[in-house]
Amino acid sequence: MEKESDEAILQRVGRGDEAAMAQLYDRFAPSLFAIARRIIGDEQEARDALQDGFLYIWDKAADFDPARSKAFTWAVMIFRHKAIDRLRASRRRIRLNETAAENLLDLESPRSERADISLERAESAEAVRRAMRSLPDEQRQCVEWAFLRGLTHLQLSELLGTPLGTVKTNIRRGLMRLRDLLQEVVS
Amino acid sequence: MTERQEEQAALHAVYSLDAHERQILRAELRTDPRLRVLAAELEEAANQIALLLPAEAPPEEDRALFLRRLKQHRRAKVTSFGTTFRILRQPWVGWAVAACLAVVAWNGYRVGHELTQEMETLIKNESTARSEAASALSKVAGLEKNLADATEKSQQFAGEINNLKQMNVFAHMEVTSLRATVRKFEEGAAVIVWDNEKQEGQLKLEKMPPVQANRDYQLWVFDKKNPAPISAGVIKVDARGMATVTFKPVEPVPSAAKFAISIEAIGGVAKKSADGPVIFAGPQ
Numbered sequence: 001m002e003k004e005s006d007e008a009i010l011q012r013v014g015r016g017d018e019a020a021m022a023q024l025y026d027r028f029a030p031s032l033f034a035i036a037r038r039i040i041g042d043e044q045e046a047r048d049a050l051q052d053g054f055l056y057i058w059d060k061a062a063d064f065d066p067a068r069s070k071a072f073t074w075a076v077m078i079f080r081h082k083a084i085d086r087l088r089a090s091r092r093r094i095r096l097n098e099t100a101a102e103n104l105l106d107l108e109s110p111r112s113e114r115a116d117i118s119l120e121r122a123e124s125a126e127a128v129r130r131a132m133r134s135l136p137d138e139q140r141q142c143v144e145w146a147f148l149r150g151l152t153h154l155q156l157s158e159l160l161g162t163p164l165g166t167v168k169t170n171i172r173r174g175l176m177r178l179r180d181l182l183q184e185v186v187s
Numbered sequence: 188m189t190e191r192q193e194e195q196a197a198l199h200a201v202y203s204l205d206a207h208e209r210q211i212l213r214a215e216l217r218t219d220p221r222l223r224v225l226a227a228e229l230e231e232a233a234n235q236i237a238l239l240l241p242a243e244a245p246p247e248e249d250r251a252l253f254l255r256r257l258k259q260h261r262r263a264k265v266t267s268f269g270t271t272f273r274i275l276r277q278p279w280v281g282w283a284v285a286a287c288l289a290v291v292a293w294n295g296y297r298v299g300h301e302l303t304q305e306m307e308t309l310i311k312n313e314s315t316a317r318s319e320a321a322s323a324l325s326k327v328a329g330l331e332k333n334l335a336d337a338t339e340k341s342q343q344f345a346g347e348i349n350n351l352k353q354m355n356v357f358a359h360m361e362v363t364s365l366r367a368t369v370r371k372f373e374e375g376a377a378v379i380v381w382d383n384e385k386q387e388g389q390l391k392l393e394k395m396p397p398v399q400a401n402r403d404y405q406l407w408v409f410d411k412k413n414p415a416p417i418s419a420g421v422i423k424v425d426a427r428g429m430a431t432v433t434f435k436p437v438e439p440v441p442s443a444a445k446f447a448i449s450i451e452a453i454g455g456v457a458k459k460s461a462d463g464p465v466i467f468a469g470p471q
Contacts (some may be wrong), residue, residue, distance in 0.1 A: 178236075
């Protein structure tokens with residue numbers, strides 16, 4: 001029997017199906033919790049953010065449009081925004097003691113097969129890994145830190161010791177390159 | 188699309204814009220479909236980075252906690268409607284609504300009744316006021332008529348008073364015609380109007396012959412109780428022998444009995460001289 005897609009489950013959630021919501025939680029929670037922890041840097045707050053984020057998904061699921069995005073990326077967007085808003089509201093200082101040279105993503109290690117993610121998502125992850133590896137280091141670094149630390153371009157400029165304009169350019173070029181590469185894979 | 192817009196769309200995709208920049212970009216997204224497509228594509232690409240993160244399962248109890256919270260969340264949402272409907276379906280709600288409507292209706296009736304009464308009172312007052320005003324107007328008209336009558340009568344009285352005054356004036360006056368006592372002056376005429384109250388008079392002379400250059404006509408008044416004549420002044424006649432003069436005796440004449448004209452030294456004399464001939468005298 002073919003596994004139900006993330007999008008189909010999310011649409012059932014949009015129709016008020018609690019069982020579908022539990023199913024979605026099982027599928028997305030590990031990845032979304034990882035994102036929340038990375039951004040907020042605190043486990044308990046990340047757990048709270050996870051609860052709030054899933055309740056928000058329950059409320060907004062009816063607005064999801066599968067023609068515009070994947071269910072997973074839609075959920076990621078929601079969780080990232082929630083986590084970054086929490087981070088900024090807590091006025092916690094960014095962890096500038098972290099070394100900017102540190103790679104936040106391990107792009108070299110072989111992909112571990114995970115039973116909880118769909119094959120489609122696994123294939124997408126591989127495509128993203130390849131695309132990220134192909135980016136120039138400075139672009140990849142800016143994109144990774146902006147995405148996984150929830151930093152503004154100003155904070156990023158301060159952290160990396162790079163002019164603000166350069167940070168913006170790196171993010172723009174890096175993301176556009178990433179988009180082009182991922183669209184090539186899809187086509 | 189500008190490079191700046193691409194940049195803002197990319198920063199938006201990783202949620203790196205501050206609140207103000209985000210607001211500006213959202214305004215641009217509403218009006219620029221191409222920018223909207225680009226922003227959506229970049230956001231979709233960025234969010235796929237999450238696929239690269241190693242999974243971290245949250246604590247097991249969080250799942251159960253979430254499902255409990257979800258039920259509570261649903262119930263809270265439903266309750267807001269359900270409670271309302273349940274309350275509306277209670278039998279006492281109908282009675283309460285009916286009671287409220289009855290109170291509102293009674294209040295409406297009471298207010299309407301009070302207003303009607305007030306209106307009737309106002310109409311009555313207005314009618315009374317109108318009738319009082321009409322009565323006052325009628326009185327004013329009567330008073331005006333009385334005033335007009337009184338004014339007319341007053342004018343009549345004033346006329347009568349004037350007449351009486353006139354009569355009174357004439358009552359104090361005596362008109363005396365003097366007769367020539369010398370033949371030479373028989374053609375002449377002398378008339379005196381004497382006002383005893385004012386102690387003055389008017390003399391009119393006609394056809395009087397001229398006197399010598401060093402002589403003047405002089406008028407005298409005789410009092411009943413005083414034989415000595417009192418001077419009333421010098422009289423100058425014109426070339427035709429005419430003169431009209433107002434005179435006043437130099438002393439009071441309580442009861443003028445006689446008038447006389449004599450020819451005296453020029454400028455007149457204070458006391459009647461013996462050599463000055465009397466040419467006119469009267470009444471006889």
